[in-house]
Amino acid sequence: MDRLQETWYRATGRADLAEALSAERRTVDFLQESISDLEARMYEPGWQELTASAAQEFSREGLRQITAVCRVMAIKSPLIKRGLSLRQAYVWGKGVEITARDPKVNQVVQEFLDDEGNQRAFFGATARQQNELSLGTDGNLFVALFTNPTTGRVQIRKVPWDEITDVIANPEDKSDPWFYRHQTWIEEQAPGGGIIQRPRVVYFPALGYRPTTRPRNVRDRHTGAPVEVRWDAPMVHIKVNALDGWAFGVGDAYAAVDWAHAYKDFLTDWARLIKALSRYAWKLTSKGSKQAQARTRLAEAASRSASGESNYAGATAVLPPDMMLEALPKTGATIDSESGRPLAAMAATAMDVPVTMLLGDPGVTGARATAETLDTPTEMMAENRRAVWKEAKTAILRHVIASSVRAPQGALRGTITQTGAREQLKLRGRAEATVDIVWPDVHEIDPLQLIEAIFKADQTTYLPPLVVARLLLQALGVQDVDEILKDLTGPDGAFVPPGVTAGQVAVDRFRRGEDPAPVTGGDEQSPDDDQNAGDARGS
Template identity: 50%
Template structure:
């Protein structure tokens, strides 16, 4: 009986709880029905699942373009992004510059493409890069079409706006692999009377990474231009979508809200400015007060109105006071959170966006680039690096493929991936370096000190040290300074300072130990070395650069022996001399990489070079990879 009573009580308790919860269940149900029954929510869900429609994307891009022109916040935000990315410039260089034996000049091909006037106007120039960065902000994407001449391999880069690409045809089995881009545009020509003749055109362009073995002239009923592949550059593209989203899209509504706030604030200030004083008077005095206020102000002796600094004399029954502003004014800083939403959408600091650190800010705050912004701009720079590298790889490949191209090599298809692989002849590297300056204002003194410390390790080539130093000092034309300091084989030629003579400094410039120069001369200044020196004339006239004991070896053809002693700079820049002692029969005499090679080099070159130890130190490094005296050389 007791268990039955407990069960009955529990049932009643559960029933009461269900009755109490009924209103809550009904409220949740109503909310769910309202959410699912709203056509707006259904349309939004369907659109986001299937991507925005083409017409919706065009409208979105049009709004963003208009806001980038008319709204100061959007305009400045996009200008800041472009300045962060491109303001300090970029250096694009190929490692192969044709200076070494058998090496092709890839740098010449890269420079010709980048500096071409037409390419610079459309894609590679400073104005074009700024314009395309703004296009990513307002359109979210652009399309680079690479028109190619099959015989010469010359590539012309042009940009197609996003509105002209109506469809992207992908691999049926892989949506992330584009095959063709469908372009629809209106071509306008003129007849002999100057009348426009518009013509609707439609064509397919292959993706730059899509080059099948069989390339049909038509696909899906449209002509295909295989000599004009397209590289699609997009940003903010959600996973599974095909088109990019503008940077400014997330900031448009907040920029409009900030604009409306400032307009309302200005309207309020204008309204408050209409009334400055309030005159309180009793009923019988109101007419007199109104007439007095309407009367013109008094004048001084010169007839000028005294409308500033006048004195108000009122009866006891009248009171003149300023209209109180408390509770009626709104500070313009109250709209700062709206501007912060715009800055968040564009990934720029609000202090930079408003050109004002704010009431609680400071100059240091306004001039500091925070780490999230620095990372965001670095990410955009990385995107541009990949774009430039992909375009230049295509340029190099077409120069190899063309029968009259500027580079020699092979273009073969990988049997595993099915993609084309380009190999340059002569063991030439196709690596291209894209170097960006630091976004932060690094102290040049500290940077130079770090480069100097790295150079002193003996592991950094002098050409790279010079490039790093010039970049740290903000020099723009680095290649124009470095190239004249390289000899025909790519070796670095050290400059000589004004009035500088060979000695310990020459060894230091050559990367050797200055102590190798030995003890300096103890003779007074102006001493004539040829006067009464007791020296015997040089009797080595057989042209073998040897002391006579050559073991019967014949000298290399075409090598001319100098009749005078060469200084270190002249000897290092002598290409024939280096070939002879590093790779010719002179190398057989020295026997590099064996015990005593440095001493044999000094003995062999002593009669022909003023500083044989310095030159031999450099030759030793080039022949063996280590400096004389290095523990790895023991």
């Protein structure tokens, strides 16, 4: 149709329209050919192999090999080690504050956080660095919450990633894990003598999965044999860099390993080239017998290094007139060490850190504006990783609170209702189970500006005094904020201004028509107790 219209335009003397239509047709043909060419490239063997490997998750053995390489590189490669250290510093360098809003709930939470074993495994400074490194090399972290059913006490312990062999998920929803398969090897005495090893398999339920019927044993998906289920130790799985539907994650360092190797090889070759170029510094040309005299005089001079090595830097080459010794021409070529900077930049990109910080040398890109521009995405990376940790810590602390409510000798009271395979917690009275997990701001802000902002916010009278006190202490960088706030809090959790006695607070409460008993150490009746008392009086 277009060709007929073009012919008609030419026949009627409208050549300009005919040329425009012809140009448009050629453009369309070119674009169609380009798209067809791109589609054809997707069917090349290399692309097909790549997309086929991405369509399914890495095998468990493949993940084990990847983890082994990343662990070695985290120790041996300066780039990988530095990159992972930077990530740790951005995420955990300023610590974290964890507090519950209700005083009784906060007491349970703080006892759990201050437990020596829990500090060593998960909440201590050393544990935080090790766990962040685990995500950097392994991409996975497994922790089991061993719970005492009588007292509700929770002990958190790490489970080696190498020992988790499978994740059993909801058949109808892969994103809903039910069990984690834990396999270890135990040694036993063989009947005929000697030692044999046999596998021991245990299933840990995923945290939050608590069906109404909880059998003590289930059938193993791999062997078909019955295996024990540790319902008293739900497991938390923290994974990063996993695609949708993947059961396991991949370490942060995996994408940077190849580029770190390439940068190491470049520097090795550059050092070898510099050493080769430094062997000869002088060239001596002579004829006939004079060559022998020159060699003799050079031999009388120091021709070896202090360690006895010959041909050290600065040696002299004695050649006849018809021979020439010179280095390869450097015109148009760059052989300085800065030429390998793009390789280091790729390693930095893979780990989401600026190349200036990865190399510890600002180089030519070290201007202040450039450094701040590069630093902003890194701060966003730290915020994202903090969100991952916050999600895991919130789930763990929710289990701690629920365990205290469920246990007969627990410190908290409330109700737990079953909704399918999940549970809903409600504390008694007005108590709330909300736990605040707050990281200091990544940006460096002048404390004076923060204090002025808090002071202006306090003047609005919308902020509770305890919130204002916490913000001020955090702005000043005070450690152990919770311990100081205890001195500013009465038995009922109300704010007590410094310098004011409990008697004065009790009098003020009495004048306002409130019960002074909580301030003086008496027991405050809950709304349920008031209702029961009213019923008793009515009867």
